[in-house]
Amino acid sequence: MSEHDDAVQSLWPLMDLVTPMALRVAATTNVADLLADGPLDAAALAERSGTDSDALARVLSHLAGQGVFVESTPGVFALNATAEQLRSDSPTGMRLWLDLEGFGGRMDLAFTELLHTVRTGEPSWQRVFGQPFWEYLADHASVGAAFDETMASGREFVLDAARGYAWPSTAHVVDVGGGTGALLASVLEENPDVRASLVDLPETVERGRKYLAERGVDERCTFDGQTFFDPLPARGDHYVLSSIVHDWPDAEAVEILRRCAEAAGSTGRVIVIESHTPEAGSFTEMNLRMLVLLGGRERTVDEYTELARRAGLRVAGVHTTPVDQLVLDCVPEKW
Structure with missing residues (x-):
């Protein structure tokens, strides 16, 4: 040859x-x-x-x-x-991940316009499907439901995230953008004295209410159907952003963190969990996916630390979980 x-x-x-x-x-x-x-x-x-x-x-x-x-x-x-x-x-x-009529397949089809993204820096999702990502999910209920289901799949990763932080027994955990509540269900099952709130868009929260009822933990959870760009409920002391910050460009990511910081007040904490550390083999792939779908990005610890600073938070601790998810424990900057 x-x-x-x-x-x-x-x-x-x-x-x-x-x-x-x-x-x-x-x-x-x-x-x-x-x-x-x-x-x-x-x-x-x-x-x-x-x-x-x-x-x-x-x-x-x-x-x-x-x-x-x-x-x-x-x-x-x-x-x-x-x-x-x-x-x-x-x-x-x-x-579920491969179905071309569901979310997973559509996510991959967005890459057919990768050249548009490279030439413009803009997400290609809108060019392929005619609407920005979140608007498309809102207007296509079946795909939105498939997105929620996809985000809740992967039991190993959900359990790993739930066990990736030492939740105090008295904690009230607010899962911001928590989908249908897969993470909260695991946190509540593993910590019988913890209480929780699920925050997401109204349709998703209603699916979450049913899901948490099926898991038998809904009585320890309250439900808030809203966007996380609006003021968040101030009843919690641990505000969790699990695989949320990477969805957004810097300005929006800071605004989401700031809303969590406002709700957490002077004594609360903001826990950022991301599924891909810079050392993970899938980091570069997911970094490209976030750009193509949403205009978001994967980040290093230093980059997350800077976002937190801009939102009035300080990263008090960083660690990785057994399956290499990244956990950042953020507290008010003046602590």
């Missing part, structure tokens, strides 16, 4: 868009669920999934060649361990 061929081979795994899109199509059409009881041919799969049998067969044959699904007989497909992860009941939650 020539030096030229070696160079091409080194690029090839990085340039393929066929396999990633085929995988997302398989997830979106629920093929793995249809194969849960055993092999089926393409005609049967197409009839049950509402797809074209020839096109579906080509997609699945390609994926089988990549180690996803098995095609032991031409045109007949079965699950393997990799394809099992595409089932709706898989604990990995991968189908």
Whole structure:
């Protein structure tokens, strides 16, 4: 093989868009669920999934060649361990992340206009979907609900965040932008004397009320349907921002931190939890995702410290969790 061929081979795994899109199509059409009881041919799969049998067969044959699904007989497909992860009941939650009709798939489709972002510095989400990110979720209820579900998935990370701070037994924890309450549920379950408040947009909070009731902890939680750019309820003493600050450019991030600082008063704390430390292998990918979707960014500890300072806070402690999430314990600057 020539030096030229070696160079091409080194690029090839990085340039393929066929396999990633085929995988997302398989997830979106629920093929793995249809194969849960055993092999089926393409005609049967197409009839049950509402797809074209020839096109579906080509997609699945390609994926089988990549180690996803098995095609032991031409045109007949079965699950393997990799394809099992595409089932709706898989604990990995991968189908949720790959579904092109849900939030996860749309998030990836935003990258089709990455060139626009690079040329302008603007998020490409609006160029692809016609509205800024948060407005789109508000106007498309099913995608907004899928976003909430996606943010609540990943039990390991939610538990890690809940255990990533030593909550005092008397704490009243206010989860600001807390989605449907996955983090709060874990905090309340792990700390039976802690009380809590869930703050998010009204529709999300209503889903959170039901979710926390299902977890049996709603009686220790109050619910506030509002934006976090408005004054926050002042009943708490620990205000949590979990995977929130990275969604926003600096000016908005400072404003959110300032609202938390105002509500926390002279004795409260603001706990910032972010899922990606600068040392994490996924830091650069998520940094790019935040830009493309929202105009936000991942940050270093020094950068978070500066945002906190601008919001009237001081970072009193920093540590990482067992799965490398970053936790910053912020107190009023004058402490």
